[in-house]
Amino acid sequence: MKYIIYLFLLTVLNITAQKSANMAIDIRLNQLGYAIGKTKIVSINSAKVISNLHYRIKNKKGDVVKKGVIVKSQFWKDASEYVGTIDFSEINEEGEYVLVIGDKQKSIRVSSSIYKEAAKDVFKYYYYSRSGIEIKKEFGGKWARPLAMLDTKAKVHSSAATKKRPEGTVISASKGWYDAGDYNKYVVNSGITTYTLLSAYENYKAYYKQRKFNIPETNNNLPDILDEVIWNLDWMLAMQDPNDGGVYHKLTGLKFSGVIMPKDYKLDRYVVKKSTGAALNFAAVTAVAARIFREFKKEKPGYSTRLINASKKAYAWAKQHPNVYFLNPKGVKTGQYEDSNVLGEFQWAAVELFITTKDTMYKKDINIKSISNKVPWWQDTSALALYSILHFEKELTKELNVLLAKEKLLNKARNLKNRIEKSPMRIAMSAQDYLWGSNGVAGNQLLYLIKAYEVSKDNSFLEVAFAGTDYLLGRNGLGVSFITGLGEKASKNPHHRISEVDKIQQAIPGMVVGGPQPGQQDKCKYLSKMPAKSYSDTWCSYASNEVAINWNAPMVYVMNALHYYQTK
Numbered sequence: 001m002k003y004i005i006y007l008f009l010l011t012v013l014n015i016t017a018q019k020s021a022n023m024a025i026d027i028r029l030n031q032l033g034y035a036i037g038k039t040k041i042v043s044i045n046s047a048k049v050i051s052n053l054h055y056r057i058k059n060k061k062g063d064v065v066k067k068g069v070i071v072k073s074q075f076w077k078d079a080s081e082y083v084g085t086i087d088f089s090e091i092n093e094e095g096e097y098v099l100v101i102g103d104k105q106k107s108i109r110v111s112s113s114i115y116k117e118a119a120k121d122v123f124k125y126y127y128y129s130r131s132g133i134e135i136k137k138e139f140g141g142k143w144a145r146p147l148a149m150l151d152t153k154a155k156v157h158s159s160a161a162t163k164k165r166p167e168g169t170v171i172s173a174s175k176g177w178y179d180a181g182d183y184n185k186y187v188v189n190s191g192i193t194t195y196t197l198l199s200a201y202e203n204y205k206a207y208y209k210q211r212k213f214n215i216p217e218t219n220n221n222l223p224d225i226l227d228e229v230i231w232n233l234d235w236m237l238a239m240q241d242p243n244d245g246g247v248y249h250k251l252t253g254l255k256f257s258g259v260i261m262p263k264d265y266k267l268d269r270y271v272v273k274k275s276t277g278a279a280l281n282f283a284a285v286t287a288v289a290a291r292i293f294r295e296f297k298k299e300k301p302g303y304s305t306r307l308i309n310a311s312k313k314a315y316a317w318a319k320q321h322p323n324v325y326f327l328n329p330k331g332v333k334t335g336q337y338e339d340s341n342v343l344g345e346f347q348w349a350a351v352e353l354f355i356t357t358k359d360t361m362y363k364k365d366i367n368i369k370s371i372s373n374k375v376p377w378w379q380d381t382s383a384l385a386l387y388s389i390l391h392f393e394k395e396l397t398k399e400l401n402v403l404l405a406k407e408k409l410l411n412k413a414r415n416l417k418n419r420i421e422k423s424p425m426r427i428a429m430s431a432q433d434y435l436w437g438s439n440g441v442a443g444n445q446l447l448y449l450i451k452a453y454e455v456s457k458d459n460s461f462l463e464v465a466f467a468g469t470d471y472l473l474g475r476n477g478l479g480v481s482f483i484t485g486l487g488e489k490a491s492k493n494p495h496h497r498i499s500e501v502d503k504i505q506q507a508i509p510g511m512v513v514g515g516p517q518p519g520q521q522d523k524c525k526y527l528s529k530m531p532a533k534s535y536s537d538t539w540c541s542y543a544s545n546e547v548a549i550n551w552n553a554p555m556v557y558v559m560n561a562l563h564y565y566q567t568k
Contacts (some may be wrong), residue, residue: 031487033109176235191281245313344382485509
C-alpha cells in the first residue's frame with residue numbers, strides 16, 4: 001500500500017512539474033551575455049504564478065552544468081507579471097550555454113570581455129549623429145552619407161536679437177550632434193551629454209587613451225573620446241554671443257522637418273533665444289573641458305584658454321540673468337528643453353568653475369546642502385556637481401564640505417542598490433521611472449552606481465551595476481534589447497529619420513531608444529499600458545522609440561567602465 005501511495009505521489013509531482021514547465025513563460029536575459037566573475041541572472045516571467053519550475057543549463061558539449069527548481073515567484077506590479085529568478089553566477093567558464101525549461105530554451109553567453117564591442121557601438125552613435133560632415137564608408141560602413149547641413153548660415157531669431165546682433169544676422173554655428181531623431185541641436189541637452197563623456201575620460205584617462213573607435217580623427221594624438229567631444233564643443237562655442245557671453249538655447253528650423261535625409265533638409269535655420277539654463281550648462285561643460293584640454297596644449301593650442309574664458313563669460317551672464325527661462329517663441333515649434341528651476345545648474349556650474357580655476361568667487365556660490373542627489377537628467381543636473389566634487393575629493397577636502405557631498409551620493413546609491421536587490425526583476429527601475437526617455441533614467445541609475453563604486457571602492461555597487469545593465473539588453477518587461485543592433489531581439493524601428501529613410505534594413509547600431517512609458521502621447525499601437533511594458537518598436541512611436549544623445553551618454557560611460565573593470 002505504501003508503495004502504491006508513493007507511486008501515486010510521484011506521478012502527481014511529475015504531472016505538476018510538467019504542467020509548470022509547459023506553462024506560458026517568457027525567458028528574459030541579457031542578450032549580449034554575462035561577465036565572468038560577476039552576477040548572472042535570468043528572469044522567468046509569466047502572467048500566472050510560477051512554482052516548482054525545473055530548469056537545466058547545458059554547456060556546448062551538452063553536459064548539464066547546473067540544474068534546479070524555481071520554487072516560487074514574485075509579483076512585479078509594474079508589468080503585472082510574476083517573476084522567477086535563476087542565478088547562475090557560479091558558472092564562470094567562458095563559452096556558450098543553453099538554458100532549458102520544458103520545451104523552451106535560450107542560448108546564454110559567458111565571456112571575459114562581454115561589453116568590448118557593445119561599448120564601441122554605443123559610442124559610435126555620436127559619429128553617426130554628427131552634423132555638417134560627410135560620413136565616409138571607411139568609418140560609417142553601409143551607413144555612409146554625403147556632406148550636409150553645415151549650419152554656416154544660421155539666422156538670429158527675433159527672440160535672440162540684440163543691437164549688435166539684430167534679427168536676421170547670419171552667423172556660423174557648424175558641427176555638433178543632431179539631438180535626437182530629428183535634425184535640431186540644443187545646448188541644454190548637449191550639456192549633460194557632453195559632461196558625461198568628458199567625465200568618462202576624466203575618470204578613466206589611461207583606458208581612453210588606448211581605446212580606438214574608428215572615427216576620422218583616430219590616428220591623431222588625441223584620445224578618440226575627446227575628438228568626438230570636440231565636434232560638439234566647437235558647436236557649443238559658436239552658440240555663445242561674443243558680445244555679452246549669453247548662450248542661445250538652440251539651433252533649429254521653425255518646425256520639425258519631414259522624414260528626410262540630412263542632404264534633403266531645406267528649412268531655414270535659426271539660433272533661438274538665450275536662456276539661463278543654456279548659459280549654465282555651457283559654463284559647466286566648458287569649465288570641465290578647459291581643465292581636461294590643459295593636458296593637450298600641443299595638440300590643441302589655445303583651446304583650454306578659449307574654453308575657460310567662454311565659461312566665465314557664460315556664468316557671468318547667468319548671474320546677471322538668473323531667471324530667463326526658455327519657452328518657444330511664437331512661430332517656433334521644435335523641442336523646448338524648458339526649465340523653470342536652475343538652482344542645480346547654478347551649483348553645477350559654480351563647482352566646475354571652482355575646480356578648474358580655484359577662484360574663490362565661484363567657491364562663494366557653492367552650497368553643498370542645496371545640491372540635490374537625485375539621479376541626474378537634462379532638467380536636473382545638480383548631482384553632476386557631486387560627481388565632480390568627489391572625483392577631486394583630495395584637492396577639495398579643505399575647501400568644501402566633501403563629507404556631506406559623499407554622504408549624499410552614497411545615500412542615493414545605497415537606495416538604488418537596495419531597489420535592485422529587492423526588485424523581482426533585480427533592476428533599479430520603479431513605477432515613477434517609466435517616463436519619457438525611461439531608458440535614459442535606467443542608464444543614469446547605472447552610472448550613479450558606478451560613481452558610488454569609484455568613490456567608495458565598495459564592490460557591491462559595481463556588482464549591482466553589472467546585474468542592472470541586463471535591463472537595457474533584454475532582461476526587462478518585454479524581453480527586448482533597447483539598444484539597436486545589440487541582441488537577438490533588439491529594437492529595430494527607432495524614431496530616427498536617418499534610419500527610417502536610408503534604405504538600409506538595419507537601423508544604425510548602438511542607439512539607445514527612449515523606452516517604456518505609459519503616456520503613449522504619440523497615439524501609436526501599444527500592446528500594453530503597464531508602465532514597464534508600454535513600448536512600441538515602431539517609427540510611429542516617438543514617445544517610446546525615439547533616440548537621443550543624452551540617453552546614449554550614460555551607456556557609453558557604463559559599458560566602457562564595466563569593460564574596464566572586467567578586463568583590468
